[in-house]
Amino acid sequence: MDRKRWLEKFAWTVVVEMNRQACLAGKVAHEPRADGHEKARSAWEAAMQQEQTFREAVELCRECHRLAPFAFFNGNTFAGIARVLGQQVSTEMGTTKALMFRNAVGHYVAGVIDAKEYDHICGRIMSDSK
Amino acid sequence: MGDLDPQRSIESDPLLKAVLIEILRIQPNFNAEPFFAMTGRGHMRSEGVLQLQELKRLAKQGGEGSDS
Numbered sequence: 503m504d505r506k507r508w509l510e511k512f513a514w515t516v517v518v519e520m521n522r523q524a525c526l527a528g529k530v531a532h533e534p535r536a537d538g539h540e541k542a543r544s545a546w547e548a549a550m551q552q553e554q555t556f557r558e559a560v561e562l563c564r565e566c567h568r569l570a571p572f573a574f575f576n577g578n579t580f581a582g583i584a585r586v587l588g589q590q591v592s593t594e595m596g597t598t599k600a601l602m603f604r605n606a607v608g609h610y611v612a613g614v615i616d617a618k619e620y621d622h623i624c625g626r627i628m629s630d631s632k
Numbered sequence: 633m634g635d636l637d638p639q640r641s642i643e644s645d646p647l648l649k650a651v652l653i654e655i656l657r658i659q660p661n662f663n664a665e666p667f668f669a670m671t672g673r674g675h676m677r678s679e680g681v682l683q684l685q686e687l688k689r690l691a692k693q694g695g696e697g698s699d700s
Binding site for chain 2: 511512513515516518519520523524527528530535537538567568569570572573574575576577578579581582583585586605608609612613614
């Protein structure tokens with residue numbers, strides 16, 4: 503899969519704003535978490551400058567979810583980013599497989615399937631799409 | 633991009649706008665609290681299972697024409 507700067511449009515301030523709006527919608531306070539914010543910001547900003555495979559970008563989204571830079575709604579913030587980026591990968595898959603692919607991406611970033619399961623599912627979808 | 637007002641960046645960029653819409657759309661499937669950080673295992677109320685079951689049912693009924 504092509505390497506590119508998947509996250510170049512996603513300045514950390516944009517990610518923070520997206521989480522702020524999620525917190526606003528969820529009627530909870532938007533604030534950084536001392537434990538994870540700096541680690542996630544640093545990893546994210548480094549990755550923004552790098553060409554990555556889609557798999558690597560998804561991995562970063564999952565890692566930032568795990569680090570939990572924000573007090574609330576880390577999961578949908580990072581899963582939402584990865585799922586929409588996944589649309590660019592799944593354009594030629596057909597409706598059902600594209601949906602399965604985006605769901606696999608979302609579930610992986612959410613932390614409900616592990617890397618082995620994710621790679622297996624995506625491998626099957628990709629091989630069936632050829 | 634990082635120097636712009638992030639709210640304006642989101643409003644003016646179709647990709648960023650699509651992401652924000654998706655974040656808000658899937659929000660009911662997620663717990664607010666950072667369980668993944670606390671437990672090492674994430675939680676998500678899956679919308680995918682029912683959707684996929686329905687899509688597979690439809691695919692069986694109508695063939696896989698849209699997937700070729």
